[in-house]
Amino acid sequence: MSTRQRIEVKTTQRLHLSAALHSSIRLLKADAAGLTRFLEEQAAENPALLLSPPPPGDWLPRWDILFRSADPVPDRLETAPASLISHVSDWIARQSLSPADARIALALTEALEPSGWLGQPLETIAAEASAPLPQVRAILQRLQRIDPPGLFARDLAECLRLQAQAEDPVDPVLLALIENLDLVARADLPRLAARIGLPEAEIALAIRRLRRLNPKPGAQFDGLAAPIREPDLIARRGPEGWTLSLNRSSLPGIDIRPGRGQGQGAARALLRLIEARNSTLLRVGGEILRHQAEALDHGPTRLLPLTMAEVASALDLHESTVSRVVSGTSVDTPRGTIWLRALFSARMGDGNNPGLSAHALRARIADLIASEDRSHPLTDDTLARTLSATGAVIARRTVAKYREMQGIPPAHRRRQRG
Known part of the structure; x- marks a missing residue:
């Protein structure tokens, strides 16, 4: 048998992710905290990329608005079965408490709000438990050692202070800021610097550390509510309807070192990717809010059926792009901070309720x-x-x-x- 060599030409298709496309997908999925970490990694490798502390934002002052009293936390777009009580109850069960102390601990636990804060004054709890006020205070101090720090706080300052004191080592500058939350809320760096005795640049960095604390530690036990942190987006009701903006205070400032040198091209390419990511985030978030304006106005009973495919079609995007954008993205609203994904809801299974989710x-x-x-x-x-x-x-x-x-x-x- 004779063998014969021959040349064949075949056409094949292969999907190849370039480095730029891979970075673009990663940035679309990143929340503010993840994007900040990514930028810090890139700046450490590329001397042409310059990062600066984020500008003071207007999200921190709303902590005091959300938690200014013992009123219940404003409605969110979902109510999940609360496991905060079981978490606290398990901790109490492992302690060697006398029957009287256990009764006080139970009364304090029953006064917990979903935020992890106490919803009643200690005097009221002491009266209902028929216990002396000093004894109630002593049990409260024991309960405030439960992880995560900040549970059983009575106000914003105490919640943040418990978390700051749990850090090792304790940051005295952070504690000083917590004692001056009114100035922090107004971003009054000159007065803070004068009162604490540090340069304004160090005060700005300390405020950034303060924002990483969680003023609502009990929210992590709620499966659908977004944890209170630096939100990616801010939604506000204006004269012409709901408007959406980026929370600039959650991201560092980005700049490129002047002149020519190594890394200039990569830094410019990264800056374009960040701008594209922010633009896509605003487009997707704005389309979702346009559909769900009634739910933001009146609560979850007005949430309309909405799918990612519908948003993608309206914006001429791929559905996978919408999925990546809303993954882990939080939006701050007057009703609290929620996951952007929570604004999607399936349509009722029958045709009798076309507008009911x-x-x-x-x-x-x-x-x-x-x-x-x-x-x-x-x-x-x-x-x-x-x-x-x-x-x-x-x-x-x-x-x-x-x-x-x-x-x-x-x-x-x-x-x-x-």
């Missing part, structure tokens, strides 16, 4: 049960009829399914006898 239905069911007469709780059938009377045609089994998803027991288990 599953998320909104769960919120309506929870609201009706929260306001019911506990001596005559609402059955699933009654809930279905009530919702159907408002225009949402809902079957009893659907109500039961969404009630169970929220961990709400059936009517016979919610009944309370007077």
